[in-house]
Amino acid sequence: MDDISTSSLTAILFGLLFLSAFFSSSETGMMSINRYRLKHLVKSNHRAARLVSKLLKRPDRLIGVILIGNNLVNIMATLVANAIALRLWGDYGVAVLPIPLTIMFLLFAEVTPKTLAAVHPERIAFPASFILTPLLKLLSPLVVMVNFLSNGMLRMFGVRVADHQDDHLSSEELRTVVNEAGGMIPKRHQKMLLSILDLEHATVEDIMVPKNEIIGVDLEEQLDDILNQLRNTQHTRLPVYQESIDKVKGMLHARHIANLMSRDIEDITKETIRDYMTPVYFVPEGTPLNTQLLKFQRKKQRVGMVVDEYGDIQGLVTIEDILEEIVGEFTTDFAATTSKDIHPQDDGSFLLDGTVTVRDLNRALRIDLPTDGPKTLSGLIIEYLETIPQPGTGLKLDGHPIEVLQIKGNLVKSVKMWRDSSQASRTK
Structure with a gap:
């Protein structure tokens, strides 16, 4: 360095300081970036996001290339600073150099850039990916060697980097994400999302219409009373039973009732009503609501009779009851x-x-x-x-x-x- 002027050495020192800040901020930015937003951007074909995602698939290699670069830069900066101090102040300058050099590195190469990267990770990580990607290819032999030694030490403690998997959210963690979304998700939508998560914690027994409140058609009643009930019913589906709801025979749909009532009154008998009935769909009382919603969809059903472990009817549940658990009552009153x-x-x-x-x-x-x-x-x-x-x-x-x-x-x-x-x- 004897042939290089002091001013040139100073410029080199500040350049190395900038490179150290780059590596420090890149490390924090890459590790702080929101992985779920990153996945969204990758699906949107964001070029920088794809590079960052590829780098984060092997965090050991990413950290390896960053630390190799950072350490090389810091060592070179120390040598340059030592040469400058020796020229300006002699042996005394070299002796006191660690103090100002430490302060300078902490402020300009560590704390400030890392804080900036933690606050705005995307602004740092995305541009840095265009530099780190080719740098990783260039230093790949050295990075692989360092990672081999480092991963070997980790395996001694039972840690296998190769088993690293992408993070997944549990339902409770997802609930926290929704609650913390703030203004990004309207309150009404937040409530609906949380209600969907709550479906797995409730069963059909929690929302069913109790057995003593079920409205149905009793075939033991007089035919005129039955027909009057069918004409005035407000329900789209009615269970048909004999004497008590425990002896349910089938279900009558509104369109079947309409077809039935369009016939001549003389042609309508209790046997005719039976002909229009559809089979009853039974639901175990302990079935979680999220499971039952999928079963309703898969079996093309909208209403089921809830039974206990002995097969006794306990109530009635409809798909509308489950949907109301998500979106609220279908009436605004x-x-x-x-x-x-x-x-x-x-x-x-x-x-x-x-x-x-x-x-x-x-x-x-x-x-x-x-x-x-x-x-x-x-x-x-x-x-x-x-x-x-x-x-x-x-x-x-x-x-x-x-x-x-x-x-x-x-x-x-x-x-x-x-x-x-x-x-x-x-x-x-």
């Missing part, structure tokens, strides 16, 4: 969907039908009663008290005061509920 079972009172309390499902109650009142036990409010109260309560019985469920108002047989018919204790005390 909140009162229309809740007034049957949930009645807000002037004092801030709610008059509730005991048959309201816990899931519907949680959704309507935005509370968090347990859903891993009984499916109805009546069942939840009876399980909590371990007995059939008397009217006037008070209790707290998950911090919400409840007063039993009416009992019908072994069922809690109606209750009054407050959101919290302070509200209850103010109204009493």
Whole structure:
């Protein structure tokens, strides 16, 4: 370096400092880039994204070429800085050189470029890929040798780089991604996406219409009563049974009912009704909603009778019930969907039908009663008290005061509920 002027050495030093900053920022940018956005850009045929993705498939080789380059640059920068210090200040300059050199490298070649790359990884990684890709090919023999030694040491600790797989998100991690999406995904869409993830945690038993609320056609009724029911029904599908829903015989679709009612009244008999019935589709009560949705689609069914492990009918579930778990009620009138079972009172309390499902109650009142036990409010109260309560019985469920108002047989018919204790005390 004796033939090179001090000013030239200074320029070389700053050039090496810039190269060190490039390698440092490239390492952070490559490792910090969003892998899922990167995959999206690769599918969009983004050239730089394809190069970055290819480099990240072998992170050991990527890190190898970056560190080889960075270390070579840093060593050369140290030698140049040493020569400059020796010329300007002699042995004293060489002695104190580590302090300013360390500060200079930390500021301009490490902390600043790495912080910039962590904040804007794509701005750093994409341009860097056009340099690192040919550099990796150029230094491939050295990189392969270094990786062979490094990977050998890792295997001693039970780590196999060759077994590296792309990251995959679990459902809970995906839930976090959706929640953290912020304004990038509309709130309504976020709620729908989260509802889809929740389908695997709920079963058809959670959303079915209970057996005692199923509306169907009883073939034991008078024919005139049956025909009147068919004329006025608001349902697209009706189960047909004999004496009780436990003896279901088939299903009547709205179009079959229309065809049936278009016939002469004299030609319609109970046997004619049987001819229009379709087979019943049975659904085990413990089937997860996401699984049942796919089964409905695969079997071209829209309604099923829910049965327990003994084959006894427990309720009825439709594909619309599952879809409402994702998109919400198909009506925009909140009162229309809740007034049957949930009645807000002037004092801030709610008059509730005991048959309201816990899931519907949680959704309507935005509370968090347990859903891993009984499916109805009546069942939840009876399980909590371990007995059939008397009217006037008070209790707290998950911090919400409840007063039993009416009992019908072994069922809690109606209750009054407050959101919290302070509200209850103010109204009493």
